[in-house]
Structure formats: structure tokens, C-alpha cells
Amino acid sequence: MFRKITDSLYAAPQITVAEVAEAHALGVGLIVNNRPEGESADQTPGDEIAAAAAAHGIAYVAIPVTHAGFSIAQVEALEAALAGAGDAPVLAYCRSGTRSTLLWALTTAKAGGNPDEIAARASAAGYDVSPIRPQLDILSAQAG
Template sequence: MFRKIDDSISVAAQISVEDVEAAAAQGFRMVINNRPEQEEPGQPSGDEIREAARAAGLAYVAIPITHGGFSLNQVEAMRDALAKAGGPVLAYCRSGTRSTFVWALARGLEGDDAEALAAKAAAAGYDISPIKPLIGPR
């Protein structure tokens, strides 16, 4: 269910409160929610996931991203969250794609190579080719 991109981050489709407990048991230190509220009927709210994360001893950050695209502010917020995580992060959205995209863009700001990021994403089952030209320092 959690797709490991590298030792610092895994991504997932929408998670449940129970998934937060599993994430804590697997050693994750932070949950990053990249899904907007009420994107789909019946999805758990960010507040529910945040409270589950706190109860499990995990940090929680919400960086909602709509299908409309990414802003530099969101990419910088992701970069900052990853830097402050203190260990492995679990990021989620509807399918894991937006979380993977914003991770790759954030790592690109840090100077990571676009080809290396694409290879890591592909190994986890994600294709970052739509955003690959955008990866790099700004």
C-alpha cells in the first residue's frame, strides 16, 4: 500500500486512520497530506488524519494540491516539511501521483538530478515525465 520511493519518503493513495497507525509501526516520522478536503465523497478529513498522526506520535503537515497544478509555495512547503521530518515521511493524495510530483519538484530545488528522481519514482510505479522539465533549482 505504501510505495517506497527512497529511504526518506514513501507515497500512498488516500490513507485511513488505521493506515496512520501502520505507518507509525513501520517507522515513519511524518505524514504529509497533499489532498484537498472533500475532493471525493467519503474521504477521511485532514483533521481525522492529523489527530491519528498525533495519537501515533507522528508529525503531520497539510500541503493540499488540486488537479489545477502546483505553485512554488507548495513545492517550497514540501521541501521544508521533508527537511524537518527527522526521518521517513509518508505523503499521500488520491493516487500518490501528486505527492510524487511535489516530492520530485522539492528535491529538484535541493539540486537532485532529474534523471535520478525519475528513476526512483519509476521504481515506485510513478511517471514524473510531465513535470521533469520543471525539476531543478529556481
């Protein structure tokens, strides 16, 4: 269920309270919720995930991403969350894991990551960054 993007980041479809224990077993130190509340009826509410995370000593942050797209504020929020996570792995989730992966990709490019390497890591985990590839190129170039 958790797809390894890098040694320090996993992406996943919607997680359940029970899966927070699995994240804890992997050493996850931060869970990032990229789903807006109430996006679908079968969604586990963020406050339930947050409470389960707290019970396992895992930090939790919500950075909702709607289907309208991404903003620099969301990129900067993930950047700050990742910086505060220390050495512990991070688990980011949304409905399918795609928005979480795309937000990671944008954040990594903004930090100067190579767009080809970003795309390869995402692809290896089953995610396609081609819809945002122009933005990755721009952010990476601006960082360099």
C-alpha cells in the first residue's frame, strides 16, 4: 500500500487508522494528509488519522490539494513539513497517492532536484509526473 518514492518518503492512497500502526512500524515520523476533508464519503477523516498518529508518536500535518491544482503555498508548506521531519521517513497520502507524489515532485524541484531523476523516482513507484513536468523544469531551473 505504501509506495516508496525515496528513502525518506512514501506515498499512499487514503490510509486508515489501522494503517497508521504500519507506518509506525516503518519508522515514519510524519504523516502528511493531502486530501481536502469531505472529498468522498469513504474517506477516513483527517482528525482520526491525526489522533492515531499522535497515539503512535507520529507528527501529522494537513496540506490539502484539490483537483484545481497546486500552489506555491502548498509547495512551501510541504517543504517546511519535510524540513521539520528530521531523519524519519514521511508518509504522504491522498485519494490515490498521485497528488502527494506530484506535490513532493514540485517541492523537490524547487529545492533544485533534477526533473529527470524526480520523474524516474515517481515512475518507479507507479506515479506519472508528466502533467506537471513543465513546472518541474521551471522550478528546478529557478533553484539552480
